[in-house]
Amino acid sequence: MLEDEKGEGSALAIETSGLTRVYKVGPHDVLALRGVSLTVDAGCFVALKGRSGSGKTTLLNCIGGLDRPTAGSVSIFGRELLKMSERELTRWRREQVGFVFQSFALLPTLSAFENVELMPRMAGRRRRECNQRTESSLDLVGLRKWMHHRPYEMSGGQQQRVAIARALANGPRLILADEPTGELDSSTARDILGIFQRIVREQQVTVLMVSHDSLVDEFADRVYHLADGQIID
Ligand code: ADP
Ligand code: MG
Numbered sequence: 030m031l032e033d034e035k036g037e038g039s040a041l042a043i044e045t046s047g048l049t050r051v052y053k054v055g056p057h058d059v060l061a062l063r064g065v066s067l068t069v070d071a072g073c074f075v076a077l078k079g080r081s082g083s084g085k086t087t088l089l090n091c092i093g094g095l096d097r098p099t100a101g102s103v104s105i106f107g108r109e110l111l112k113m114s115e116r117e118l119t120r121w122r123r124e125q126v127g128f129v130f131q132s133f134a135l136l137p138t139l140s141a142f143e144n145v146e147l148m149p150r151m152a153g154r155r156r157r158e159c160n161q162r163t164e165s166s167l168d169l170v171g172l173r174k175w176m177h178h179r180p181y182e183m184s185g186g187q188q189q190r191v192a193i194a195r196a197l198a199n200g201p202r203l204i205l206a207d208e209p210t211g212e213l214d215s216s217t218a219r220d221i222l223g224i225f226q227r228i229v230r231e232q233q234v235t236v237l238m239v240s241h242d243s244l245v246d247e248f249a250d251r252v253y254h255l256a257d258g259q260i261i262d
Contacts, residue, residue, distance in 0.1 A: 040070060041068055042070060042072075042105065042106060043068065043203070044068050044104045044105075045067050045068075045091070045101065048066070048067075048100075048102070049064055049098060049100040051099045060258055061084045062091070071233075072234075072235055074236045074251075075236065075238070075253065076240055076252045076253070077089070077238065077239045077240070078239075078240060078241055078253070078254050078255070079255035081241075084257070084258040085207070086207055089237065091103055092105070093128060094110050095122075095128075097111070098111070106202060106203075124199055124201070126201050126204070126205060127195075127196025127197055127198075127199070127203070127234075128196055128204075128206075129205070129206035130192070130209070133180070133191070135180045135195075137181060140176065140177050140178060140179055141167065141172060141176045141179075141191045142164075142176040145167060146159050146198070148195055162199070169232070170193050170197075171190065172190050186220055186221060189210075189217075189221055193209075193225070193228070197232070202234065203236075204234055204236045205236075206225070206239065207239045208240055209238065210240060211240075211242075225248065
């Protein structure tokens, strides 16, 4: 358990203030984020939309502690990310955040079960608990019967469900998803969005999802728009 407050009482899942990220590309500065201040309430399903290049992935990575902003602050359930050491951040990420990507990012030689189980195992949990967590996560996405199949034996939608189960396996309070429906047809995308919505309702998880799919408006509690590294209304 990490010291500091776990922020159990915090009603805000995410709070960023003046978040700025500048990439140095040769002699040039690319301003990917220009002072983003955003809040996400705990237990909400929030979508982040915007054109390609608007800074969505950069923002998600700063919120998930995968990238360090150039300026500004990020606080997740009351914990200030920039005050954590690399080691603390790695551990916090593993225990408190689930990531879902457009490309599923499953290991091709491992079964669905093994892909999911990797997460609790890397977190150092006991074998029995790893099994339980893996099975219940696969249950949540309706894939128990498929647990011994490998990614190439599954449809895109099923693979993304495995990835969602993997993101859930350590019982995170926050799930960050970067265009998780980007490679899926619209009816499969709808299924996946429905799963995220259900997880938020039933598992007390907060979801921040990057998308430029108009379908997402039907499922999210709130939609933010990003343009040129800034939130617009
Ligand atoms: P989005 O996810 O909305 O498409 P990104 O966050 O990926 O946007 O990118 C925002 C801006 O930052 C773009 O101009 C992009 O080219 C630039 N950018 C992103 N990552 C890097 C990087 N690693 N190095 C340099 N520039 C980057
Ligand atoms: Mg992106």
